[in-house]
Amino acid sequence: MLSYLEFGMPSMKDKITRVAIELFHQKGYFATSVSEIAGQCGIQKASIYYHYASKENILFHIQKVTMDELTGYLRGNLDGRDDIEARMRAAVHSHVRFHLHRQKETFIANSELRGLTAAHYREIVAKRDEYEQIFQQIIREGCETGVFVPVDVKILSYAILTLCNAGAIWYNPEGRMAVDAIADIYETFVLRGLQKGQFPGITPKPGC
Amino acid sequence: MLSYLEFGMPSMKDKITRVAIELFHQKGYFATSVSEIAGQCGIQKASIYYHYASKENILFHIQKVTMDELTGYLRGNLDGRDDIEARMRAAVHSHVRFHLHRQKETFIANSELRGLTAAHYREIVAKRDEYEQIFQQIIREGCETGVFVPVDVKILSYAILTLCNAGAIWYNPEGRMAVDAIADIYETFVLRGLQKGQFPGITPKPGC
DNA sequence: CGAATCCTACCTACCGGACGGTAGGCAGTG
DNA sequence: CACTGCCTACCGTCCGGTAGGTAGGATTCG
Numbered sequence: 001m002l003s004y005l006e007f008g009m010p011s012m013k014d015k016i017t018r019v020a021i022e023l024f025h026q027k028g029y030f031a032t033s034v035s036e037i038a039g040q041c042g043i044q045k046a047s048i049y050y051h052y053a054s055k056e057n058i059l060f061h062i063q064k065v066t067m068d069e070l071t072g073y074l075r076g077n078l079d080g081r082d083d084i085e086a087r088m089r090a091a092v093h094s095h096v097r098f099h100l101h102r103q104k105e106t107f108i109a110n111s112e113l114r115g116l117t118a119a120h121y122r123e124i125v126a127k128r129d130e131y132e133q134i135f136q137q138i139i140r141e142g143c144e145t146g147v148f149v150p151v152d153v154k155i156l157s158y159a160i161l162t163l164c165n166a167g168a169i170w171y172n173p174e175g176r177m178a179v180d181a182i183a184d185i186y187e188t189f190v191l192r193g194l195q196k197g198q199f200p201g202i203t204p205k206p207g208c
Numbered sequence: 209m210l211s212y213l214e215f216g217m218p219s220m221k222d223k224i225t226r227v228a229i230e231l232f233h234q235k236g237y238f239a240t241s242v243s244e245i246a247g248q249c250g251i252q253k254a255s256i257y258y259h260y261a262s263k264e265n266i267l268f269h270i271q272k273v274t275m276d277e278l279t280g281y282l283r284g285n286l287d288g289r290d291d292i293e294a295r296m297r298a299a300v301h302s303h304v305r306f307h308l309h310r311q312k313e314t315f316i317a318n319s320e321l322r323g324l325t326a327a328h329y330r331e332i333v334a335k336r337d338e339y340e341q342i343f344q345q346i347i348r349e350g351c352e353t354g355v356f357v358p359v360d361v362k363i364l365s366y367a368i369l370t371l372c373n374a375g376a377i378w379y380n381p382e383g384r385m386a387v388d389a390i391a392d393i394y395e396t397f398v399l400r401g402l403q404k405g406q407f408p409g410i411t412p413k414p415g416c
Numbered sequence: 417c418g419a420a421t422c423c424t425a426c427c428t429a430c431c432g433g434a435c436g437g438t439a440g441g442c443a444g445t446g
Numbered sequence: 447c448a449c450t451g452c453c454t455a456c457c458g459t460c461c462g463g464t465a466g467g468t469a470g471g472a473t474t475c476g
Contacts, residue, residue, distance in 0.1 A: 012451080028322050030238035034436065046438080047452050055436065111319060114236050149400075155393055159374045166370035167363075185363055192357075193401035220425075242462060254464080255426050263462065 013051040025104035029115040060120045066105040067127040084142045096183040099168040148194040221259040233312035237323040268328045274313040275335040292350045304391040307376040356402040
């Protein structure tokens, strides 16, 4: 879970990356200057370029690592689960947990795509597509086997992912709510929205 | 629905605003220069400052108008509806419709808050809070009257609003899907997630 | 009525400053 | 003596914003 932090003495490159994550999250990529990153690392601006070829490369590195770890985490959480409902629950839970624990990186990955060069943009979008495919496959299977109501897979997958991102925006690590409690709320809401078991269009009587 | 466009000859200020919306949406606020806006309006950079006091003022104006119209649209759509389920459906529908029709402005309003001065930031956040309150009130009433399952009102309201924003990111006005069809999908999903009528935690047998 | 004045809506030219990035040097380590 | 990891000093560019001017239509006033 803790990347950018190696054992032993953390390298300056790691420090730069961590500071960049902090600043990009706080002020945005374009509003953050290289001198500012350097300043908070206690080094000069030019020294940044010893570790990274360009400002854009810092952004790209953050996004790449984050996307790889996000997908890896999901695969790990799905591993060994066969039941479709269990897989969907695990997927939502994994997504939310990662977004709460890695709040800043995922925020950057979601909102700073425009700072990337065309080539790097394509690379990140490809990783994102790969991640979405996993969700879409689960939803599709759920619909086909009749566990879920029939839905537009693409629209719903995107809706669910976006919905689960919401937590990362307001989540406060020092706040009252535990990560798993929040993940449970999203999990319940999503599953309720997907599962059969009620009659769509017909309002149940209050108190029923 | 069509603001920034007066009858008769549209003013240069309107043109600046429309061009700014286009560019802020396309490249982001910080990545857009005043000269660029001017260029696409066919005037010089300095002339922009005849119509707007600063670049930030353009952003603020866009956000303010958008938020006011968003809230006005919601109020209009809720007007006269008493039934809680109908109100929730109307609210979701209104939110989605507005975000699809005013894709670019709402995107800016959601993602470019950091470009605002502190005072303007507070003003926009206040408007946003006011809008969210309307949703929260509906959810709260639904829970209290037993129409909806008991939920964490704040978390769910935020989740629902974020989820409905998803459409505006991928929506293509020239695409295959009609605005109302998309709104219906979100409406159904949200209502299904909120309403009573299934037994949470118990998986219904496939085919049931 | 015509002359003087004002206002609108733009222009050219410029400012200080910050930005991303580079060149080249230097201290410490192996 | 080479390499690592940093430094100082500097570059050209572009930015938001300002100063000051001007064409021309509307308004005011002797």
